[in-house]
Amino acid sequence: MKKSICIIVLLFVVTLSYGQQNNKKAGKFTHELIYKIVNKDTLKLQIYNPVNFNSKKIYPTIVFFFGGGWNGGTIYQFLDQAKYFASRGMISVLVDYRVKNKHGTTPFDAVKDAKSAMRFLKINAEKYNINVNKIVASGGSAGGHLAAATTLIEGLNDSTDNLSISPKANALVLFNPVIDNGEGGYGYERIGDRYMEISPLHNIKKGAPPTIFFLGDKDKHIPVSTAYKYKEKMEEVGSRCEVIIYKNQQHGFFNKGKQENDRCYKETVREADIFLESLGYLKGKPTI
Template sequence: MKLALLIFATVLTLAAPAAEAFRIEKDIAYLAPDRKEKADLYLPANSPAGARRPAVVIIHGGGWTGGDKGAAREINIGTNLALNGYVGLSINYELASTNKSEAKATWPQNLHDCMTAVRWLRKNAERLQVDPERIGVIGGSAGGHLAAMLAVLGDKDGLDPKGPYGEFSCRVKCAVDLYGPADLAGHHDISMLGKTRVEAPELYRAASPVTYVDKSDPPILILHGTADKTVDIAQSKLFAAKLKEAGAPHELVIVEGAPHTFHLQPKQRDLRPVVLGFFDKHLKAAR
């Protein structure tokens, strides 16, 4: 019994510094008052008075119909960001129903929600000690698609939201796309668009990151596993090829043996140096 208590006390002692290194504020209202979707804030525990920190919006996956800001991947990303001096904003956004009788198109409202999250960070920059010029985005799977859309669209007209905080930009300084589909016309029919590829090919093109690629895009890091059975790795290779063709800054990292849904610490490879190094280069070094 004494040995068990000693071991328990030792574990608590060892865990204490990590537990105190950041804090989480849950269920923040970042959208309009009539919206149920909320966000979780990951905050470094201490920051010198007057210091401004970089921030990253975290967008969950789930096929645009499911997923949550508090899923394992999103917690892993938010925790690693906060432990390394970033403010992380993990968001829920409008999801499409999987019930065909209740199906409705949620595009582009889901994208608008992600854009609003960036604007919310800028609106609250002083309170959160965030540098409004150093905001990035990361997302996995469907969230990777939305993160890529944020990057390639910027403030372009047409898909820019008309919701709250319209006086603030929704541009991001860099983006990380974890195995997100980049060409929806070459993916499969998607319920959030409300129509099939045959019925609305232009809609599928309009919802695809590859459509908007140009030289002015911010740096984009793309990661994809060779064992992904959900989103074909060809999607990420095509996205990288389009970015290269346009002369846009980008990196493509192929993770050997990694399946779909991996976070920053899959068993195949520790990706923290890659992802955090990318954010450090473009958000911490950029002053």
């Protein structure tokens, strides 16, 4: 009997140790917070603190917005990326926002929510150890649109927001983003003549933050030419923009589990890591 108890205790200790090692490697979920209540809809975000978190320090922060055509999607789309960057010493944030299928809302409402989330993080930066000078906005597809819109679009602010707080990010990491909402671009049939209010491509100005743009050359929604047009406009105003095109890859190619060996997930995360290291947000080489 005593021998059996010893074996059980040993297995528990080994399991606990393994869990702690995994937690140290992946980063730890720490907070789920309400950042806005609008029309009785409660919008939340999740914060993942870096490994070896020190409450006396402030950390570079990366904020992820999920994709889904502004129609649907899940806050957990970028959970793996969030955990990775937490393991590299960043605070990672996953943001929920209103979508058509659940809330009956428009892309314009989604932009307002994304800006509200960015403002919430800045207002509460001291409480959650966020370095307001090193905030990265990131996302895929429509989420990539929101990430860019928080920083490039001047209007579309919620009336309840504190407009003295800028929602702008200091850098952008965009995964096949919906970046052109003009005629012929994605979403134009829903946005129409208001595209100048919401289209990142049409609102690039001097001071636009350094950006990395990932895209597959078989993407049915975003032409490769759009990525290079975005890069050209960024460089015209003196801003850095890196475009990386992945051969034979379709929309959403970067998601973990999309491919058998997750090659594109790993490659895009690695390139984003190198990009952020070059900006001084990370130290050392990628661990993926």
